Amino acid sequence: MLDTLLPTATGSDMIPAWFLSLGASIFAAPLAELFQQSLAAGVAPRQWKTAVITPVPKVATPTQPSDFRPISITQVLSRSLELFVIRKYILPSLASTQYDTRLHGQVRVQAIGSTTAAIVAIMHTVRSLLNNNDYVHVFAFDFSKAFDTVSHASLTNKLAHLAIPDSVYN
Secondary structure: OOOOOOOOOOOOOOOOOHHHHHHHHHHHHHHHHHHHHHHOOOOHHHHHEEEEEEEEEEEOOOOOOHEEEEEEEHHHHHHHHHHHHHHHHHHHHHHHHOOOOHHHHHHHHHHOOOHHHHHHHHHHHHHHHHOOOOOOOOOOOOOOOHHHHHHHHHHHHHHHOOOOHHHHOO
C-alpha cells in the first residue's frame, strides 16, 4: 500500500506520502503490525483522530465565512488505514448484500479519493464507453453538505449489520 501512495496533503504529524513511499521497504512491516494491532483492539491511535481544518475558498474573491468550505486533513497513515479497512472489509461486505447494485457506480464507494480523481474516473469511463457507443448518458448529483445531514445513529446501525469483525466496526 505504501508503494502506491499518491502525493497528498500532510496531516499534523508532517509525514509526507513521498517519504512513506520512499521508505516502504523499511516501514511496511512495522506499520502492518501497528495497523493489525489497531484493528484487533478496535482503537485507532489518538493522533490519527485529529485533523488540520483548512478553509478553502468556494468563490474567486471570498468576502464572508460562508464563501469557504472546510477541508479536514488527517495523517497519511490514518488515511491509509481507512483505505485498507474500506478495501478489505467494507467493500467486500457491501458486495455481498442488497446494497451492491445501488453502490456499484458510486465514485466514493470505489475509494478513489478526491473530487478531481472522481472527475477523471468519470471522464475515463465516458470516453471508454464512447468507443463502442454513439452516446452515453451521465447522471451526476452533488449532495452539498450531505454528511452533515446523515443520521449518525442510523449509519452506525447499518454498519453494525454488515459482515465485518466487531473490532473493525469499533
